[in-house]
Each structure stands twice: as C-alpha cells, then as structure tokens.
Amino acid sequence: MNPVVWSWSPDTWWTLFGHFIGLSLMSIGGAITLVPDMHRRLVLEDHLLSPEQFTSSVALAQAAPGPNVLFVALMGWYSAGVAGAMASMLGIMLPSATLTLLVSRWVATRKHLLAVQAFQSGMTPVTVGLLLATGWLLTPPVHEVRGLLLAAAVALVVWRTKVQLIWLVAAGAVLGALGWV
Template sequence: MAPGAGSWSVIDTLPWLFLHCLTLSLLAIGGAVATVPELHRHVVIEHGWLSDADFTGSVALAQAAPGPNLLFVAVVGYNVAGLAGALAAMSGMLLPSTALTLVVSRWGSRRRDTRGVRAFVAGLAPVTLGLVLATGWLLAQPTLQQPAAWALVLGTVLLAWRTRLNPLWPIAAGALAGALGWV
C-alpha cells in the first residue's frame, strides 16, 4: 500500500522514500537543494508525511548546519521515518548521482574540448538557475504575505549578489527576525 493512501507504517514508507530520492538524485543539477520543490511535493503534498512548516524547518535547519547542502535530505528522511528514514533518503539520493558523476566526469574530462560537451555544460547553467530559484520560491512560501519577509528576502538576495558577505549573516538576521516575531 502506498503511504498516504490510508493507514501506513514506517516499514511501508521506507521503500517509497528511498525510490523517490533515487529518482530525485538524477535531477540534482546544481546540487541536491535543487530537488527541494519535488521532495516537498512528494513528502508534504502527495503523502502528508510532514507538514509544510516541518518540511521548511527541516531544510532550514540542515542548511544552517555546517556541512554539505545535501544534509537536508537526511533531516527530512529522519522527520518522516526516524533513523531508517534518514538512511533510506540519503542512500537513495547518493547512490545514482555518485555513480553517474564518477562515470560522466571521467568520460567528460577526456572530451572537455569537444563542441558537444561544451554545449551540454553551457546548457545546464539555465537549468541549474531555474531549479535553485524554484527552491528559493518554495521555501519563501510560508512568509510571502508578510512585507517584512519580502524585505528580508530581497535584502538577502541583494547582499549575496553585490557583496562577499558571509551567508551566515543574512541567515542570522532571518533567525532573529523570526525570534522577534517580525516574520
């Protein structure tokens, strides 16, 4: 029985979480964070394993922690099905992309000067940008009706674009604004 289609258990959830992360792994152009919108759709909207706020909090917590941006997958998996969920989500996300990266990078490094490889790399830039923007838009949804949140988002974008300021400062400003109840 598919989770979300009535009663389900953690045991029922694990294969679905693993398989979905397995397929998402191949969409992680620009990094795993580009898969946030689709993982959100699957975990929150389709199956109801997490609330919107729990999902957004999971991603935010993982992104604020030191380490690779892929950590959000483990946190979401953990919040869905405990330690086994974290393991299922992370292995699903890591296995295909790691194998594909190894094979393609070796193949591409030998052919990096060919027209086809250069065109492929150039074509991935707008795809990556679009996926990352979709992730940002999704994560901003809970606060879009608040002018202070818009100001915070726009300020963060401008700071990231125009300065070399450490990204932890805007994150800290957002955490402070949330703690003070401004957003």
Template sequence: MTALHWIGWDTWFALFSHFLLLSMLAIGGAITVAPDMHRWMVGEQQLITDAQFTSSIAIAQAAPGPNVLFVAVLGYQAGGLAGAAATLLGIMLPSTTIALAVARFGQARADWKSIRAFKLGMAPITLALMLATGWLLAASGADWRSLALTALAALAVWKTRLHLLVLIGVGGLAGALGWV
C-alpha cells in the same frame, strides 16, 4: 505524526525510490527539487507536516556541512534513522554513481583526442564560473578593499603555491581587523 512513528518497509522503499528519481532531476543540488519533496511527503503521502518540512530545511541549512543534509533530516522526520538512510541514499546514489563512472571512463581513455579536447574545453568554463562566483561574492561588499583583497587572492593563487587555507586565513584576519 512524530519523528519516531513506525513506518513499514514499503514506505522506506517508497522514500528511497522517490528520492532516487528526484536525484536525476536535481540539477543545481537537492534544494532545487524541494517543492516536489514537499508535494510528495506532505501532500500525497502525509509522512510529515508542513511545519516539519520547513523546520527540517531550516535546521539542515543552519548546520555546517553540505546543503544536501536537509534530505536526511526530512527522512528522519518521516521514518527515523531508516527513513534518513533511505532518503539520503536515494538522493546521493545516482549522482555519485554517474560521477564515478564518468571519472573512470575519462581516466581510462585519457589519451583519446575527444577526452583531451573536452577537458581543455571545460577548463576555461570552470575558471569563468569560479571568477563569476568570486566577483559576485566580492561585489556584495562593493568597496575597493574587498575588491582589492579578491584581486590579491586571485593573483596569489595564480602566481604562487600558497595553500588555499593560508589565503582563507589571511582573508579572515583582514575581516576580523575590520579591513573588509
């Protein structure tokens, strides 16, 4: 099959509805449900080949932008632009709708004690996850300079109002100069 073979509305709807369902299972991002995408698109529906599936993920991961782009590439391989739209809309619609609904609910009830408690409780969890991510990224270099740069950046974020792009630029400059 080629990337531009004709598929009917029933197949576009099947792509949309299957990816809509997968969206509700994609805790941790769309890549977590890639095995089921492969099972369904390559094995059951035979919309694309195994090589097309693998290439779609590789192309999307190499491109700049969000990791979910591989879903659009898979859809394009299966059914052209309409296939890309069906898969991307299917995977994005539920999570976007839920995020908007929860944000509106929380905003409209910002004075509720339970909402304030939830936000206050989430703040340390979010900070801890960000700290763990920063630590993992810094520890991958595992030398004192990268750890010092991480600590300085964290301190600058905490104590100043420097724009994050400035800190990213300083980190990039330190890397370009061979300091880290």
C-alpha cells in the same frame, strides 16, 4: 510543530528510497534544487511530513555545518526514524554520486569539445530556475511583504557582493528573533 510520527513500515522506507533515488538523477545544482518536488510528494501527496517538519528539515540542515544534502536525512528521520533517514540518504546519494564520478572522468578528458562546453553553459539557467523555485517555496506567503523584501535583499547581496553567506544567515536569525520576519 506537529509531533514526529514515525512509520516503521518497510513500505514507507521503500517509498522514501524510491522517491529520492528518482530525484537524485534530476539534482542539477544539488539536492536543494529539488525541494519543490520533495514538498509536493512528502507533504502534499504522501503526508509523510507536515509543512512545519518539511520547512524545519531544510532550515536546520542549511544552518548546520556540513553537506547541503543533510536536509534529506532529516526528512527521512521525521518520516520513519533512523531507517527512513538511511533510506532517504541512500536514495539521494547513490545514483548521483555514481553518475557524477563516471561523467566527471569522461568530461575531464573531453572539456575542449564544443558539445561539452555548450551542455555546461546550458545547465546554468536550469540550475538558477530550480534554485528560484526552491526560494519561492521556502519564502513566507506572498502577503508577507517583509519576507519577500528580505529574500530579495539577500539574493541581491549574494549576487553583487562577496559577503559570506553565514553572516546573512545570522542576520536573518536576528531579524526572526526580533519578530521582523
């Protein structure tokens, strides 16, 4: 993995804050659904993270206990230290938390309306599509068939059974340690 090179520039902090505040309002299905856009901006355009740092941020946060959104703090940390982590987390949390609070209170009193039910039903395929895009980005390159087969098998198990996800993560860790993926 490339060494961490922190930018102590307020410009970097504002860049992180601005990028994540914009993404916050699009995070239907959670911040994890925005991973492809985060990758585009932080790795490919701004070069604030290496591909390894990006993937490590997502993997570490998903393996750790706690909220799913912690990978955003790690991306900020790798980009600009503690201030980068704080700017990233404030950016991703502030707008969506405020909007969620206001909308959930509004919907709670109007869940019987057909428009509200239609909106909720219509957002399901959007969320699934964003999650598939995230999975595609984080899956090994297409020429690594074993990785794709493993991802498909895990998706099938999650979809069709009640196996706890932690066991699948542990199985993936064992397979990775054995060099299978």
